[in-house]
Amino acid sequence: xxxxxxxxxxxxxxxxxxxxxxxxxxxxxxxxxxxxxxxxxxxxxxxxxxxxxxxxxxxxxxxxxxxxxxxxxxxxxxxxxxxxxxxxxxxxxxxxxxxxxxxxxxxxxxxxxxxxxxxxxxxxxxxxxx
Amino acid sequence: xxxxxxxxxxxxxxxxxxxxxxxxxxxxxxxxxxxxxxxxxxxxxxxxxxxxxxxxxxxxxxxxxxxxxxxxxxxxxxxxxxxxxxxxxxxxxxxxxxxxxxxxxxxxxxxxxxxxxxxxxxxxxxxxxx
Amino acid sequence: xxxxxxxxxxxxxxxxxxxxxxxxxxxxxxxxxxxxxxxxxxxxxxxxxxxxxxxxxxxxxxxxxxxxxxxxxxxxxxxxxxxxxxxxxxxxxxxxxxxxxxxxxxxxxxxxxxxxxxxxxxxxxxxxxx
Numbered sequence: 235x236x237x238x239x240x241x242x243x244x245x246x247x248x249x250x251x252x253x254x255x256x257x258x259x260x261x262x263x264x265x266x267x268x269x270x271x272x273x274x275x276x277x278x279x280x281x282x283x284x285x286x287x288x289x290x291x292x293x294x295x296x297x298x299x300x301x302x303x304x305x306x307x308x309x310x311x312x313x314x315x316x317x318x319x320x321x322x323x324x325x326x327x328x329x330x331x332x333x334x335x336x337x338x339x340x341x342x343x344x345x346x347x348x349x350x351x352x353x354x355x356x357x358x359x360x361x362x363x364x
Numbered sequence: 365x366x367x368x369x370x371x372x373x374x375x376x377x378x379x380x381x382x383x384x385x386x387x388x389x390x391x392x393x394x395x396x397x398x399x400x401x402x403x404x405x406x407x408x409x410x411x412x413x414x415x416x417x418x419x420x421x422x423x424x425x426x427x428x429x430x431x432x433x434x435x436x437x438x439x440x441x442x443x444x445x446x447x448x449x450x451x452x453x454x455x456x457x458x459x460x461x462x463x464x465x466x467x468x469x470x471x472x473x474x475x476x477x478x479x480x481x482x483x484x485x486x487x488x489x490x491x492x493x494x
Numbered sequence: 495x496x497x498x499x500x501x502x503x504x505x506x507x508x509x510x511x512x513x514x515x516x517x518x519x520x521x522x523x524x525x526x527x528x529x530x531x532x533x534x535x536x537x538x539x540x541x542x543x544x545x546x547x548x549x550x551x552x553x554x555x556x557x558x559x560x561x562x563x564x565x566x567x568x569x570x571x572x573x574x575x576x577x578x579x580x581x582x583x584x585x586x587x588x589x590x591x592x593x594x595x596x597x598x599x600x601x602x603x604x605x606x607x608x609x610x611x612x613x614x615x616x617x618x619x620x621x622x623x624x
Contacts, residue, residue, distance in 0.1 A: 235396065235464050266495065268530050268622055270398050270460045274471030276414040281583040284536040293569045293576040294583055297562055302427055309423045316423040323411040323424055327474075328460045330530045330588045332622045334495050339620050341534030344587075360469050362398055362462045364494070364624075365526065365594050400528050400590045404601030406544040432557055439553045446553040453541040453554055457604075458590045490599050492528055492592045494624075 236361045242353035246299065248283075248291035249348045255331075255361060256338060262363045265336050270362040271329045277318035277352035279325030280359070285345030298324070298351075318351035325349050333363075366491045372483035376429065378413075378421035379478045385461075385491060386468060392493045395466050401459045402490040407448035407482035409455030410489065415475030428454070428481075448481035455479050463493075496621045502613035506559065508543070508551035509608045515591075515621060516598060522623045525596050531589045532620040537578035537612035539585030540619065545605025558584070558611075578611035585609050593623075 238254050259269055273280050284290040302317045302324075309316035329346065332339045340346075348357055368384050389399060403410050414420040432447045432454075439446035459476065462469040470476075478487055498514050519529060533540050544550040562577045562584075569576035589606065592599045600606075608617055 235462055235469065268398075268528075268624060270462060272460065272462050272469065274469065274474065276412070276420070276471070276473050282536070282587045283579055283583055287571055287573075289569075289571040290536070290576065290579050293567075293571050294580050296569070297567050297576070297580040300567055301431060301561060307423075307427050307430055309419075309426075311417055311419040311423050313417075316420065316427070319413055319420050320424050320427040323413055324454055324584055326456055326586055327412045329586075330460050330532065330590050332495055332530060332532050332620045339495065339532065339534065341536070341618070343536050344534065358471070360462045364398060365592055365599065398528075400592060402590065402592050402599065404599065404604065406542070406550075406601070406603050431561060437553075437557050437560055439549075439556070441547055441549040441553050443547075446550065446557070449543055449550050450554050450557040453543055454584055456586055457542045460590050488601070490592045494528060 238359040238361055240348045240357045242350035242355055245353050246295045247350040247353060250285060250345045251348050252346045255346055258361050259333055259363060264363050266334050267364050269331045269333055272360040273327050274358045277315055277322055278357050279322045279327060279349040280329045281325050281347050281349055282344050284343045286343055315352045321351045368489040368491055370478045370487040372480035372485055375483050376425045377480040377483060380415060380475045381478050382476045385476055388491050389463055389493060394493055396464050397494050399461045399463055400492040403457050404488045407445055407452055408487050409452045409457060409479040410459050411455050411477050411479055412474050413477060414473045416473055445482045451481045498619040498621055500608045500617045502610035502615055505613050506555045507610040507613060510545060510605045511608050512606045515606055518621050519593055519623060520596060524623050526594050527624050529591045529593055530622040533587050534618045537575055537582055538617050539582045539587060539609040540589045541585050541607050541609055542604050544603045546603055575612045581611045
């Protein structure tokens with residue numbers, strides 16, 4: 235079990251953590267199995283999406299903001315970040331990614347992203363290689 | 365493989381099952397690995413979110429209800445619970461949570477929730493400790 | 495690690511892959527563990543939902559189309575399929591399904607679906623039995 239630390243810089247952001255995950259996997263020396271990622275926060279999530287055109291990340295955040303605006307849904311939670319909690323549950327906290335020959339079995343255009351919905355903050359992602 | 369039984373009491377509800385999962389994990393005697401949870405239903409889901417302020421659960425359910433109302437999206441499924449099926453796919457049926465030293469690696473504010481979208485019902489969650 | 499190949503025939507489609515997963519599981523000869531599924535694409539996803547009434551699949555796709563229309567959210571990604579990328583992150587790329595006595599521990603009405611959001615295409619799902 236390893237902890238990846240991710241520093242976000244704005245309220246909403248998709249941070250590509252693929253390289254960090256690949257590096258930890260390589261260090262583990264394991265060849266085949268499942269890499270499990272788990273974010274230890276309730277206003278952030280983990281997703282996999284396109285890593286080529288940065289407009290895809292931008293469009294994902296924009297769509298989520300349209301669906302779940304920061305205000306206007308009658309939220310009661312006093313911290314003013316209920317939208318981030320909702321987005322966190324929509325995207326989800328965990329990913330299971332197979333690996334083979336020591337490499338993640340990602341598709342050509344797939345990158346692994348930490349989804350920040352209430353930053354900037356310091357985030358932790360638990361990485362388990364089994 | 366263990367089955368957790370969860371009785372829900374209203375149509376839409378987030379039920380905190382963290383303690384039950386921790387108890388089963390402790391009984392297993394295992395120290396490190398992945399706890400996999402899987403809900404055996406198509407109108408319920410599993411999520412992780414804040415366990416401190418109950419308004420967060422309330423706000424999540426309210427936002428989902430606004431996004432996917434019970435009526436008004438032209439649903440055709442005859443049982444009148446298509447909204448619950450959609451929410452179930454948005455939240456997801458499975459979670460993978462790492463554990464270490466016999467304890468779930470949850471963040472400070474994270475609780476594990478069964479999401480009931482078409483209750484009240486008796487629900488089953490499969491818990492696997494590997 | 496096995497690759498399931500799924501050919502989709504329309505832009506948006508839920509394809510039931512339960513039988514293929516069960517067949518691979520049976521061939522593996524393994525009795526108890528976790529079956530991990532991972533889709534290698536950024537405009538497709540994996541979900542579990544009702545396998546009895548086909549209107550449920552239809553209603554899920556219709557609701558997602560209402561929430562994230564192909565146009566009208568100010569998307570910038572030039573390929574015109576940002577809606578598919580967003581839906582892919584909402585539904586998610588991976589599933590962890592327990593199995594016991596060589597059978598998936600699915601509930602009575604649960605089927606496993608590849609979610610096509612930008613077809614028709616040839617899709618690949620990585621299946622790991624551990």
